[in-house]
Amino acid sequence: MKAGTTLPHVTFHTRVRDDTIDGPNPFRWEDKTTADYFAGKRVILFSLPGAFTPTCSTYQLPGFEKGFAGFAAKGIDAIYCMSVNDSFVMNKWAQDQGLQNVGVIPDGSGEFTRKMGMLVDKDNLGFGMRSWRYAAIVNHGVVEAWFEEPGLMDNCPEDPYGESSPENLMKHLDEAREPALA
Structure with missing residues (x-):
């Protein structure tokens, strides 16, 4: 994926809270498209191998959550975390992480991830098909900057993390705003 690439059009099947529904599961299905998330906004999208996994839950997601104000000051309107997990898992993970600033996007079937060229087999970890770690x-709806972890491959024995970190994206935004030296 390169800067200038338009995101693929995909429909995501989400579960959203609906206070008109009684009972222990007050959620309803709501389809959202790529345009719903990305049209008319400048956002950070980061994708990771799975909800509730160590690097994702300890570093990447909390880092973007805590750094939201700094990113907003740099002209970012929203931050979204995507994973090849269903909406039930993503919503529970968002609740578990206490998210207030980062939205979650469930790519349950991996359609968006596949169209981005980032769907990899993680059978070596018992995960099945998942996303390679990246951020943009x-x-x-057009990729302005792309941050992909090195070593993209099926059944990678490592879980590289650094290129798609919130710190690296903030560094990029800081450098992009610095005037060029004459």
């Missing part, structure tokens, strides 16, 4: 700054 997306402006009105």
